[in-house]
Amino acid sequence: MKSINKILVVMDSSSDHQAALVQAINIAKKTSASIELFLVAYNSEFVSHWNFNQAQLAALQKEYIASKLRWLETYLPEVKLYDIDVSMAVVWHADVSCAVLAQVASNGVSLVVKSTKQNSIINKIFFTPCDWQLLEHCPVPLLLTKNISDYSYRRVMAAVDPERSHNKTEKLDAEIIQAGLVMAELFDGETLICHCYQPIGVELWQGMSSVGMDHSLMNGDFHEYSDAIKHHHQVAFNELLSDYAFDEKSTHLIAGSAEFELPELVKTQQVDLLVMGMANNGKFIGNTVEKILDNVGCDILSIKG
Known part of the structure; x- marks a missing residue:
């Protein structure tokens, strides 16, 4: 593994607790790496709808992305608390894994961190189709982390x-x-x-x-x-x-x-x-x-x- 200079954190807007971000901060504190909060946004209702024309749909998409950026901003203080260089990016894409791979290819990322689903009763990880695609195709080290209290x-x-x-x-x-x-x-x-x-x-x-x-x-x-x-x-x-x-x-x-x-x-x-x-x-x-x-x-x- 080469030196860790930039960590891409795949954020999950469906959860209030960002396990991937917590672990990325732990690593960044020890390596002086920068962090990019990355969110893939998509809503099929804003792609085609009989009640809206293309200009209206484009405006709805733009506002949707802006709302996701505002959501990402709420996590900035958590990162800046440790003097970690942090940036944000929200992209519109129907396929999370493809969007992540494109971001890795264009942004000099050295580590991708993404959370996985954990069943606490049977202590088993449930990987999503996105996880499998990233495992197979991600060219840089990929850290899949659980939603647990001890990191x-x-x-x-x-x-x-x-x-x-x-x-x-x-x-x-x-x-x-x-x-x-x-x-x-x-x-x-x-x-x-x-x-x-x-x-x-x-x-x-x-x-x-x-x-x-x-x-x-x-x-x-x-x-x-x-x-x-x-x-x-x-x-x-x-x-x-x-x-x-x-x-x-x-x-x-x-x-x-x-x-x-x-x-x-x-x-x-x-x-x-x-x-x-x-x-x-x-x-x-x-x-x-x-x-x-x-x-x-x-x-x-x-x-x-």
Whole structure:
């Protein structure tokens, strides 16, 4: 993660509490970054209506945007209280994600912060279609934060995949680790590193001989195979971390599907922020991102590969 100089905060006019703004202020105070309050405004009634001509509709749109700017202005004192450079922007657009991506491309943004929906009963994040679009296409780090009272990242986990893949850049894992270290340092937290890999299950192993698989492989012992696979991933994991000073308790090599293992690891390790990489194909460490993130109960920092 490069230095954080400008934070784009995606504001939510449907809520009085702006979780994204609170967290952006926390980060800006520690990095001296500027903040842009960004709101996407749209009302289909002001696009076409039998009772108004085009000039009247344009005037209604202009006044609607002005009212949203006045709403944004109510949050300026909260930011200026900490001597943070702040600006505002309201754009008229029917698609929030497209508007955000256009703003990122034109304004030199280094971090996007957006709130997500949180169900306090089942501790589950509900991502919106806009969230998914931003996760897949946002070219700068994207922080999706929950609507909670404690915004400190005491434990930051970077999820990596040392296995080489044509769907991700070779430097993506290093960028994920670096982002995790940066966020942990900002919040005086601890950085954890994890890698989930999925070996062949015993049932598939037993059935391989019936479909013409390599008999030399079948002559081996399943436990020997499991040990060999673990060793292979351990070597790759160790090689990736060789330039860092992580102790053994901070690293987690987990056998199993990331879809199931990663949310459980986040829970057991009491992780506050998960740093993940998004490959160009919209997938994360071999699984669709939806399957993983729907069950991860913490904030997400996505790094685009």
